Structure formats: C-alpha cells, structure tokens
Amino acid sequence: MTLRIAMAQLDMLVGDITKNTQSVIDAACKARDEEHADVVVFPELTLTGYPPEDLLLRSSLDTRIESALAKLLAEIRDIHVVVGYPRRIDGELFNCAGVIYQGQLLVEYAKQELPNFLVFDDKRYFSEGCEAGLVDIKGVKVGLSICEDIWHPEPIAQAKAAGAELILNLNASPYHIEKMGEREALLHQRAIEVTLPIVYVNYMGAQDELVYEGGSFVVNAKGEKIMQAPWFEAGLYSIDMIVDDSQPNKVEPVAGVIAPALGVEASVYQAMVLGLRDYITKNRFKGIVLGLSGGIDSALSLAVAVDAIGADRVQAVMMPYTYTSSISLHDAEEEANLLGVKYSVLPIEAMVSAFTDVLAPEFEGYSKDTTEENLQARTRGVTLMAISNKKGYMVLTTGNKSEMAVGYATLYGDMVGGYSVLKDVFKTLVFKLCRYRNTLGYVIPERVITRPPSAELAPDQKDEDSLPSYDILDDILRMYIEEDQSAEAILATQKFDRETVYRVLRLVDINEYKRRQSPTGVRITARGFGRDRRYPITNGWHIGE
Ligand SMILES: Nc1ncnc2c1ncn2[C@@H]1O[C@H](COP(=O)(O)OP(=O)(O)OC[C@H]2O[C@@H]([n+]3cccc(C(=O)O)c3)[C@H](O)[C@@H]2O)[C@@H](O)[C@H]1O
C-alpha cells in the first residue's frame, strides 16, 4: 500500500485568516485532484501566518479561527488536511495542528516546545501542550509535531512511545545563512533516535524581517535525506510512502527528487530578493525609489530591487553635490542603464545652500564639522521621501550591517526609508554578493566593486579614513555581535590592536539609538539587528565586562 503525502510549501499573509483559509482549500483540492495525495501538510500556524505577534491578543481572534475551521470542515473532502492554527481551549491559547477529514477534526495537537529566543516570542502568547497527537491515516499511525518540537528529543520520543509510525512536522522556520545545514543535521539526529521517517514542511515567503525559504524535505528512519523540495520556490511537493506491515520499518519513503543545494551568496541573494518582493507586494507599494550614488551599497540594492519587482517599477535618483565625483555620476548612470530603470539626476546644491544660508547666523563662530555633511545626506533623504509621497513608491534604504553597527549613517538622512535589503549584510559580504550577481548577468560595473568606498560628504573622503578597514571591522563585529564575545576574548585572538577593538565596541554600544530608528530589513544571519538583538539604549554597562 502506498501513502502519498503532499507538502504544501506555500506562503500565507499574516493576519488574513479568510484569504489563508481559501488558500488551504485551493491547495488541498489541487493536492487531491492533481497530485492524487492522501494527505496534504501545511506549515505552522497556517491560518494566521507566522509570526502573528500581537494579533493573537485581539478579541476577535477566536471567532475568526472558529469560522475558518468551520469552513475547512464544510468544504474539504477526500483528503486528510494537516493544518496549523491558534486555538483557545479552556481559556488558554495553544499553537495547534489539526487533521481534518470528511467534515471531522480527527485530532488536534498542541505545540509543546515554545521557542522564546532570537526572533521568537511563542511564550508571550501560547501555553505549552503536553500530549502526543496521533491520527490513523490509511492504517498508518501518524504523529504530529510543530517546528521547535523537532529541535528537542522529547516530543518526538513521546509520539513514538504512543505508537507513531511516521512524523509530520509543520514549520515556520526562518532563513539564516547556516540554517539549511542545521536543519538537515537535526532531522538526521531526530530520525535515528526514534527510527521513524520525518516529513518536514516549511513556508516559502517573507514576513517583515523574516524570510522563509521553503526547502521542505523528508528523511527516512535512518536519517537519510530521501527527498528535498527546492528552496525559494513555492509549490506542492509530493512523496510516496510504502506501507508494509511485514517490515521492521513499516513506513518507508520512496526516494524522490533532491533539489540541488545553494551556495552562500546564492541563498543570501535570493533571500534579499524574496524579502523585498514580499514586503513591497504585501504592503501594496506601487514601486521602489532609491538614491543611487555610484557606490557599491546602492548598486547592489538597486539590482535586488529590480530582481524583486521588475525594472519598470523602480526609480533610481542620483543627487549630486559639490563632492560627487564624475566617476560616481558616470557609474550611477551606467548601473541604471544596465538594469533598465528610470534614472533621474536631481542636483542638491540649491537645497543645501538654502539650509546653510538660513542657518548661517545660528552657526556663527562654529567651525565646519559633520553637521554640514549630515545636511547633504538629509537633503537627499527629504528629496527621496517627497518622491515616495508623490508617487506611492517606497524608499529603499541602502545601509549595510557594518555601517548600522557603528552608526556610520545619518539619522533622517541616508537612514530614511521603509525597508532595507543590506541591513544584516556585512560590507565584506556586499562585495561578494555583487560579484555573485554579475555572474547571472553583468549589472554592477566592475569599477563600483573595486574602488574604495566613500560617503563623498567631504573632499577626497574615504570610509577607511574614519573606520578600520572593512576586513578588520567586520571580523570584530562578527565576534562581538553574532558570537557575543567580550572585548578580552576578541583581543585574545591577537588579530587586532586594543585601541581598535575598544573603539569599535564602543561605537556599537552607543549607536543602539540609531538602530532603533532604522527601518526593518531582511534577516540573513542568526543575529540580525531586528528582534534578535535587544539592548537597552540608555545603559551604564562597561565594555569588556
Ligand atoms: N542616545 C541617543 N539617543 C537619541 N539621540 C541621540 C543619542 N545620541 C546621539 N543622539 C543624537 O543623534 C544625532 C547624531 O546623529 P546623526 O545626526 O546621524 O549624526 P552623526 O552620527 O554625528 O554623524 C553621522 C556619521 O555618519 C557618517 N555617514 C553619514 C552618511 C553616510 C555615510 C556612509 O558612508 O554611508 C556615513 C558621517 O560621516 C558621520 O560620521 C544628534 O542629534 C544627537 O543628539
């Protein structure tokens, strides 16, 4: 006998329970009629999307969920549907997975391991389940588990002890650079502990800073990967299970297609494109506008924007000032032409002069400093925001993780905007991503990648005049931010001098206020500057402790 399982690697819109319920019905019908599946498995919290955050606290949640479940019970026939939703039971809210078949809710399982770290806040909303959830599908005892459950041995061992012969795991597991390898090693370990096959189903789509890259997969009872759905492609992916009561492993997955693994640059690039595309689409922006400086950050951001929503909805604006070099003007125009976007040149001299003229009496007796530099960045910010207001385009912010770490950006200047694709990307990775993008088609002029980065806010300015070289800076930042190392531990590597380390760490600490005011953006590491890292702005902690 064969049991065919369809993995619904799909996207849901957070909060749109009506639309998501219809998506479940449509996908279930497709899985039944086109894939001829016996079971279709959706990701965690399918009906609300993940994470629904404080929407879970809204008073109409329960009635919305109950009517969604009633619709599913009424409309789905002849296929087992495994779907996720929040449900209140005896006054407590649980993160549930239910199995619906022929108008009945056969079983309801409540997630037991509630993640409350990094970007996850499950304990803010949910109570922990405590019992295994098992359902008989075509004579197979199927055990349910939800995302974080699989990262711990107990829930799966409990399901096995209750008689499970196959595990279905519903996920909302966001992307970061190392996540693909981590999941595979984890499932290998879990499967051999319980000697059961596991079907792992993930979302494919983005929600604010989080990107779900899909990559649903199946391991057999020996922990071997038997089937791998593609990354960054939505769809229904089916696998057959041979069910044979005479075998020691009663349920044996039949080897399916293994989608090829992605390299680091390829997966980061696709995560940035998906994150931006879903942000723009789900928030219904008409297009994207960004300042194009001839530098590398805006060049890469522009390429991502075009790959996300198409050149016809993207506008690049060069805003030259006295210190803008002719090379920058030329390279910006070339980038815009290579990508085929609308390109405008709006000189800002007159606007900056208007500010400095009005401020002249106020500044009498003061010498020139970053105030004048910031006026240039702010004038550009005002200009971009005006275009955004007028045309309904969102301003794409171009700052990278290295700059956001040390506060090398102007508040209400180049920090304006609604979303950023480089927010979690160190400058050293920006260079690699440009090279990667050019392998898909030459869109970033070589000189933009090789010339020394400069803010061009003062004559002959280079980033490395005020910051350590990006190789050194990014190494220190990685250790401090992503690995939580102390100043002494960083110094113990003997790779950096004491003064540089203390200066960089101090800059990170004192610039929390800037990061709090920065737009959200794609998370590509396990420690981004969004919900992953929550430091008090006002604090008396001393570096190195
Ligand atoms: N804890 C705190 N809470 C709230 N506000 C705080 C604060 N500490 C300072 N502030 C305020 O923040 C303001 C200072 O910040 P801000 O006005 O941004 O200015 P600031 O950080 O002083 O200067 C901007 C820096 O970014 C560099 N930059 C600018 C533009 C582009 C690039 C690039 O290459 O990409 C680099 C520029 O060269 C300069 O070093 C002041 O108003 C100050 O009072």
Ligand SMILES: Nc1ncnc2c1ncn2[C@@H]1O[C@H](COP(=O)(O)OP(=O)(O)OP(=O)(O)O)[C@@H](O)[C@H]1O
């Ligand atoms: N002349 C300019 N015309 C248009 N936008 C500009 C200009 N100068 C700066 N910007 C905007 O401000 C952002 C910060 O630019 P800046 O040159 O100061 O720093 P950067 O981090 O080196 O960025 P980039 O590599 O894009 O130049 C740019 O990415 C761009 O969006």
Ligand SMILES: NC(=O)CC[C@H](N)C(=O)O
């Ligand atoms: N939604 C969840 O429970 C996610 C937690 C899990 N460790 C993951 O990222 O895969």
